[in-house]
Amino acid sequence: MWDGYVELAGVEIVNTARAAAYAGAHGIDIACDDCGELADALGDDPYDWYAGVQDSAPWFDPTRPESRRFLGVLGLGVTGLEDGQSVRQPTDLIGDGVALGPLRRKGREMAFTVGLIVLDEAALSYAIGWLAAALRGGACESSACQGDELCMFASCPTSPGGSEELRRLFDVGLLEAPRVESRTYLPGGAIIANVGFLLMAATPQIFSEPLPGVVDWVSLSDGAVLFGVDPDKVYAECKDAVPCVDDPECERPRTPPRPPVPRSPCLPSGKANFRQTLFRLDPRSAPDWFELVPVVELEPGKRDMRRLIIRFWNNPAGSDCAKLSDPCAACFDISVPYVPKGSILLVDGRTQRAVVQCPQEDTGLVASAAPQLYGPAGRSFEWPVFACPTGVCVEVLSQREHTAVDARVRVSLVARGDAA
Known part of the structure; x- marks a missing residue:
């Protein structure tokens, strides 16, 4: 350096x-x-x-x-x-060797x-x-x-x-x-x-500067309208791969049930009409040996925004994002229950912190607070990290009646490494 x-x-x-x-x-x-x-x-x-x-x-x-x-x-x-x-930090085992x-x-x-x-x-x-x-x-x-x-x-x-x-x-x-x-x-x-x-x-x-070749601000009011959609219900229909060594005539012992993940009572659920905005991040000069993290900036504009969902998919071939937007195949989900009008939401994968800044016209001050972030179907949130060089598809879902004409979003990809 x-x-x-x-x-x-x-x-x-x-x-x-x-x-x-x-x-x-x-x-x-x-x-x-x-x-x-x-x-x-x-x-x-x-x-x-x-x-x-x-x-x-x-x-x-x-x-x-x-x-x-x-x-x-x-x-x-x-x-x-x-x-x-x-x-x-390896840990010695009772027998030979260590647990890494x-x-x-x-x-x-x-x-x-x-x-x-x-x-x-x-x-x-x-x-x-x-x-x-x-x-x-x-x-x-x-x-x-x-x-x-x-x-x-x-x-x-x-x-x-x-x-x-x-x-x-x-x-x-x-x-x-x-x-x-x-x-x-x-x-x-x-x-x-x-x-x-x-x-x-x-x-x-x-961290380097955001990679070139990504999109600038994207309007959310022009997205396609999805009527009567329950974004969370789809996860209940997602199927996991079944191990082929399980004998159908002899079930394995059942593991103890895990405690349920608490859900916020303020996180909206059920069917609603959504605006769907799909776009592709196709960064040029994506490094081969560095991780990529997203930085999301969102301005809700003149309306309070509720039930905001942002999804990411790997797209190494630069395919049409409409063909990749299967929620079951999404890499990461970001769900935000509420973003107040006139504010700025920043979800920063570099610092792994989120903040909502609310300018106050009467005093000229800016109030900052950390929003609650959720993962798929309101479960635990995981910070997005793309470990391999890739393009990315992004889907933004926002309730139609809560999406202002001036609502917009910008997503950048930033390379991070252990040296300059």
Whole structure:
């Protein structure tokens, strides 16, 4: 992973190109790998101290003059981003051998070394304080325990907007505060302080940008009308394969019954008229050795939406989705009992969290809450993960009388892996 740019919770922490430009304006030559495309990838103007661009630097504070004598943060190295995180804890058996146990990914620990370039000791004190504050992450209460989003580049960005090189990690938080490891004093009083700190990603996978070749926003009001349909009843008719070794003249002992899965009393059921929207995600350049997870964004528009169902099917051959939409063959179901009008529903397979954001016109505030998600026929919900490269068919069912003309949905596929 390239160490020349780091952003945490939307705040630029490391920008080697900016630091080198500001230092060069003061006669300080920084020997570093040139990445002239970084400013373009970030949408920044060329970094130029004399043009006043430092006013846009994240550390600049007009009430603290020493902040102008802080010239930037160099990326000097990072470890922990090239290592796989899969671990397994075997258990010894009474006889020979072990039980392997499940394979799981542990949290990702990342060690950063950066260089703070300052013009004097006062600026260095300010720089260390600013870095410590910025690494604490977002101000939202949720970020205190869940962590924040970390953005870096796999290499110096050269694609438009850096989209091909951009990588994201989620649920990232500070594990060990910044510590000064060494100081280098330059002629004229300038200082370069080497500082180390540790971050931890609770979600260990590294995510690319959404794959190209998928659909944009899809209107839900144009879907075909299905009259008198009970989407849950079909699951009772789904058949499981019967093992061929069972003797029809000798039944196996019956296993104890499992406790029933609780159903929400608010989850609608029974027959209703639905809008059915079918579309295909046929991503180009789907990686062969990385998993894919969906990100669903839905806007119900001017009506409360009830009994929303979203289904996914594997479609590696790019077939007509109308021929694949057998609910019994669906890979994953997402059922949401209620989405209030004017809100935005996000079901994010990257963080495995769902949220409904409700803007409130009278106060200008936005209320956020986690909706209850269900699986097929209101059973337990399972987060969708496509382990093999594939196209995907998506079906959205929404009750006709609760589907507004401006209701729409967008589904993206994102690749995730254990390294950049």
